[in-house]
Amino acid sequence: MDEFEIRQKTAAGRTFMHMAKENDPDYKTDQYSGVTQPPLFKDPVSENIIKLPTDFAGLDIRNDFLGVINGRASHRVYREENISLTELSFILWCAQGVKDLRGKRYATLRTVPCGGARHEFELYLCIQHVEGLANGFYHYLPQNHSLECLKEQEDVKEFIGTSLSGQTWANKAGVVFYFDMVAYRAEWRYGIHAHRIALVDAGYISQNIYLACTALGIGGCAIGAIQEDCSNEVFGLDGDEEFIFLAHPIGKIAAEDHQKELDFYAFVHDYDL
Numbered sequence: 001m002d003e004f005e006i007r008q009k010t011a012a013g014r015t016f017m018h019m020a021k022e023n024d025p026d027y028k029t030d031q032y033s034g035v036t037q038p039p040l041f042k043d044p045v046s047e048n049i050i051k052l053p054t055d056f057a058g059l060d061i062r063n064d065f066l067g068v069i070n071g072r073a074s075h076r077v078y079r080e081e082n083i084s085l086t087e088l089s090f091i092l093w094c095a096q097g098v099k100d101l102r103g104k105r106y107a108t109l110r111t112v113p114c115g116g117a118r119h120e121f122e123l124y125l126c127i128q129h130v131e132g133l134a135n136g137f138y139h140y141l142p143q144n145h146s147l148e149c150l151k152e153q154e155d156v157k158e159f160i161g162t163s164l165s166g167q168t169w170a171n172k173a174g175v176v177f178y179f180d181m182v183a184y185r186a187e188w189r190y191g192i193h194a195h196r197i198a199l200v201d202a203g204y205i206s207q208n209i210y211l212a213c214t215a216l217g218i219g220g221c222a223i224g225a226i227q228e229d230c231s232n233e234v235f236g237l238d239g240d241e242e243f244i245f246l247a248h249p250i251g252k253i254a255a256e257d258h259q260k261e262l263d264f265y266a267f268v269h270d271y272d273l
């Protein structure tokens, strides 16, 4: 990419962030034009459905709110130890759990806020260390708090490393969440503004994953540097109507690894930044 192209793309990115300035009074989104809304969820494609436990009473959940807020941090050093199914269930509930419906089928109300309550994301998972689950690729079904298993695969390390652009530290993750944007779900309501809103919406999901993990003593890290094509392919997404654009590995952590965590940013000291 040459200098000119870089400048053009940077300018296009800024224009995108200014979409709120686009105030054409004649512009109508599909919702306002009376087009029927798309489904609130994707239906399962597999018959291998795992109902997730919903009794969180047995979990050791930190309940000092300020401690959880202050304790949140990105972790990149994981122990290859199992996350329990109840822990995973709790994290998924915090990330995307459906608490109620607005109207009969207008919208879902979830544990995270979302522009227009469109909830345009589906969470896909690559599972490597979860008690009772085979390694492989899964899809979260928020409509009944379940997982569907799409494909079992014992060794997922290579996929994790490649899909996260060579960030091989994530190879030891227990689970990697992949955020799938179902574009029309947001576009139906927000049209040309949908994509900017969706970027904001994704942040709430990721933050709830961070906070749920912090409360359980599990580590994790949002990942923007993903490889879209291989991620879309493994989860069967067409890459246009739906595509992966954010990931979030999580894994068991240990106090003894604190120095290794700090070493990720050793360059700050090396270069006196």
Ligand SMILES: Cc1cc2nc3c(=O)[nH]c(=O)nc-3n(C[C@H](O)[C@H](O)[C@H](O)COP(=O)(O)O)c2cc1C
Residues within 6 Å of the ligand: 072, 073, 074, 075, 076, 167, 221, 222, 223, 224, 225, 226
């Ligand atoms: C949208 C987003 C994308 C990120 N992408 C990456 C990434 O690709 N690789 C990485 O190591 N960290 C990534 N991070 C983590 C940030 O580097 C981290 O949040 C930041 O250094 C501050 O550290 P803290 O989270 O411990 O407060 C990302 C964070 C966010 C919110």
